[in-house]
Structure formats: structure tokens, C-alpha cells
Amino acid sequence: MVTVVGEALVDLIAGPDGRAFTAHPGGSPANVALGLVRLGLPARLGSRIGDDLFGRLVRDHLVADGVEVHALPARTGQTSVAFAAMDANGVATYDFRLEWDVTDLSALPVDNHLHTGSLATLLDPGAAVVEDAMRRARAAGATVSLDPNVRPSLAGEHGPALARVERQVAAADVVKVSDEDLAWLYPGGDPREVARRWAAAGPALVVVTLGPDGALAVSGDSEAARPGPAVTVVDTVGAGDAFTAGLLRWLHAAGRLGAMSRLDAAELAAALDFANTVAARTCARPGADPPRPDDLADVWDLLPHI
Template sequence: MITVVGEALADLIAAADGRTFTAHPGGSPANVALGLTRLGTASVLGTRLGDDLFGTLVRTHLTDAGVDVRPLPAPTSDTSVAFAATDAAGVARYDFRITWDITALPPLDGAECLHTGSLATLLEPGARVVEAAMRTERTVSYDPNVRPSLSGTPAEERPRVERQVALSDVVKVSEEDLGWLYPGEDPVERAVRWLALGPSLVVVTLGADGAHAVTGNHATTRPGPPTTVVDTVGAGDAFTAGLLHWLSRAGLLSGNHTAIASVTGRSLENAVDFANAVAAITCSRAGANPPTLAELGAARSLLP
């Protein structure tokens, strides 16, 4: 079982006219929890949700899929909202109306891994509660999922992100995030630098070009499968869910953290290929709508 901590919200996605919006359940950590459960890995989501209309939409969507949703204590209770618009390539940009003021996390008893990131590790006062939990003895997975509209300057954000990378065992980051944090740097070279901070595995997603993964022993760049992109909403979260599901199936998340670092080159390729396949299907449909294991077809043969 994997415990995910972070925001759950309503994504209001603009139609081509820019005036009509469709509501989809969203939030990066919530999308990861949903993706894990659809793939067959049990997940607990510690989050902040209200009892309003959007809260009901998001909660029902997650619980119907089998996610164990655990509302976290907070002094306010309205459900957060993100407005999203996509460009001609289906790439989304966001405008957030979000509060993250949680005061405690769910117990981690029974969890093989804690996954977090995105706004949950950025927005105070809740971010300091989450970062404290990242100091657990359990495996920690982290996706910074940078949101420039809610962040300071890259120079201001780099120390926080690097501190949280150092607390993590598995790090997934997009090349867009690295491009914002480290303008002009090669994302593959930055992945190696991040690995030196302490993680056992760093993966950089490269959009249509797939993903690059690096451990202390191996590095590989794997192409993504061809797909017709509807939008990229939730694609990175789907990749994370696929990667964590693969690592869980391989028995690499629980116990000795060095097991992730010692994964073979072929196994690392399979893990990234599987995560790429999960993300590709998500890109082929609207909103954060990750696939079930049955929908992955031949990609299931990549699982350990």
C-alpha cells in the first residue's frame, strides 16, 4: 500500500472558445493515488477536501475508483480549484485558487512508500507538515511539479526543491520543471546532480520524447509510445503512478532503500517503458484519466 499526501481539487478545463469550462477531478497527488489504484496498487490519499459541490465531485471520483480518501485536519474547508487551458499541442497551463493549510498527516502504518510533491510541498503552512513527514524511514517518492504562478523566483525555489530531493528515494521531475528551476542547463546532467543529493532513482520526463532515468549504476533514455494527444493534463502524474506500481510489484519500495539503486539496467528500462505507456494512454483522453491495468495491453508484459 502506498500513502499519497497532497492536494485534491477540481480542474476546470477551458474549451476552445475559452468561455466554456468542464470540471474534472484533479490535483497532482490525487491523480497519482487514482492512477495507482486503477493499476492495482492500493493507495491512501491524505488530502484537504470540502463538503461543497466540487468536494463531492472529487471525493466520489476517487472513492468510486477504490482510493482510501482521508481528509486531513485544517482550519478551512473549501475545495480548491484549478483553471486550465491547453494550447494547440494539448499542453496545459494553470491558474490556481488553492489553500493548503493542513495541520497533520494520516498515520503511515502499513505503507511501503510515501509519495508527495507539487503544491503540498510548496504552499505554507501545510508544506512544513509534509516535509517533516518526508523524514520518515519509509521509502519517499517526490515530484516537485513546479507551479511558477504560485512560486517565488527560480533562485528562491531551488533551495527548497533540492532540500526535498535530498529527503527522497525516488524523484520524478519534468524537463519543463528543470528548465524553469535551472534555465539553460541540460536536464539529463541535472538529474545526475540531483542523484548525488541522495535519491536512489531520478527520472526526468521528456514529453513526447519519453523519459530519462538514472541510478548510481545505470542510466537510460526510453522513447514514449506513439499516441494521439488530446491533452497532457495528469500525464506526469500517470507516469509517476506507473513507475511506483512497477517498483512496488518488484518489491523495491519496502525494506532496504538500496534495493532501488541496485536495479538492473534491463529492469530500469522496463520500469520506464511501463510508466511511459501509462502516461501515453492518459494523454490520449481528456483530463486526468489514467488507465486501468487491463487497458495497458502488451505493456503489462513489462511488469515484474
């Protein structure tokens, strides 16, 4: 079972008139946990979920698909909210009303893999608690994956935010990051060169998503870049999280979660093709609604059989 740590919240997505909003359960780590169980990989989520209307909505949504939900101790209790609006291409912009003030992760079980990222590794005071959990997981022999999912409006000053991300990257075995994240972290930088630097800092695998252009990956001396499949985009909510779930599902099938090793170019290409397709199928429907195996019958053979 994969343990996921991070925010669960409600996305209130604006309709075309900008006045009516539809509530969708979300939060990047929660979306990853949901994507994993839908792909047949058991997952537990440790998060800050309130005993309120939105908290019950989120919990019921996750539990209905089989996510094992653990409410983490926190200083405050309300469920967080993100307001989202779409541009003409279905790309979301966000306005957040949230807290990440978890105080303790020691009681949350971690079997062979821990995934985290997004606001859980960005916002104090909880981010320091999550970083400590990353270190403890690796010390206990588990592997760790990270998706920084940088939110510039919440990241604070650039220098300290960059230092934090680089410290967390060095503590991870697998890193997935978007080209938009890298454009903020390293203005004018080349995503492939950043991926190479990050891979040299410790992770066995660094993947950069490139929106409609697919993704690239670096693992040791091996590299690959793969285009994304054609898709009619409804919106991009949860697409990056679906990609992460697809990537972790592929790595699990390859026997890499819990025992991460470098991938060769052919393995990288297969992993990217599978994860790209998972993300594309999510973009074809509203909200963070990741696919199930029946939705991926044409690419299911990309999963390794060991």
C-alpha cells in the same frame, strides 16, 4: 498500500470557445493515487478536501475507484480549483485558486511507502508539515517518492524555491521530475546532468520526463533513456501523474517500495517503457483519466514477477 499526500482539487477545463468549462477531478497527488489503484496497487490519499460541491465531486470520483480518502485537518475548508486551457497541441496552462494549509499529518497511516509533491511540497504553511512527514516516514523505515511538479506562478522567488526542492530531493528515495520543472529550476542546465547530481545527493532513482521524447533515468552508475510511444494527444492533463503511478507500480512489482535499492540499466529501461505507456494512454483521452490493466495488456509483461 501506498500513502499519497497532497492536493485534490477540481480542474475546470476551458472548451474551444474559452467560455464554457468542464469540471474534472484532479490535483497531482490525487491523480497519482487514482492511477495506482487503477493499476492494481491499493492507495490512500491524505488531502485537504472541503465538504462542498467540488469536494463531494472529488471524493466520490476517488472512492468509486477504491482510493481510501482521508481529509486532513486544515485552517480553511473550501476545495481548491484550477482553471485550465489547452493550446493547439493539447498542452495545458493553469490558473489556480487554492490553499494548502494542512496542519497535521501525524494521524495519517504510512505503511511501506509515502508519495508526495506538487503544491503540497511548495505552498506554506502545509509544505513544512509535509516535509516533516517525509522525514518521519523514512525514519520509520518507509520509502519516499517525490514529484516536485513546480508551478512557477506559485513558486515565489527562485532561490528559496530551488533550495526547498533540493532539500526535499535529498529526503526522497525516488524522484520524478519533468524537463519543464528543471528548465525553471536550472535555466540552461542539462537534464541528465541534473539527474546525476540529484542521484548523488541521496535518491536511489531519479527520473526525468521529456514530454513526447519519453524519459531518462539515473540510478547509481546506471542510466537509461527511452522514447515515448506514439499517441494522438487529446490533452496532457494528468500525464505526468499517470507516469508517476506507472513508475511506482513497476517499482512495487520489483519489490523496491519499502526496500529501495538501485536499478540496473535493463530495469531502468523496462520501468521507463511501462511508465511512458501509462502516460501516453492518459494523453489519448480528456482529463486526468489514467488507464487500467485492460488498457495496458500489450505492456503488462513489463512488470517484474518476483
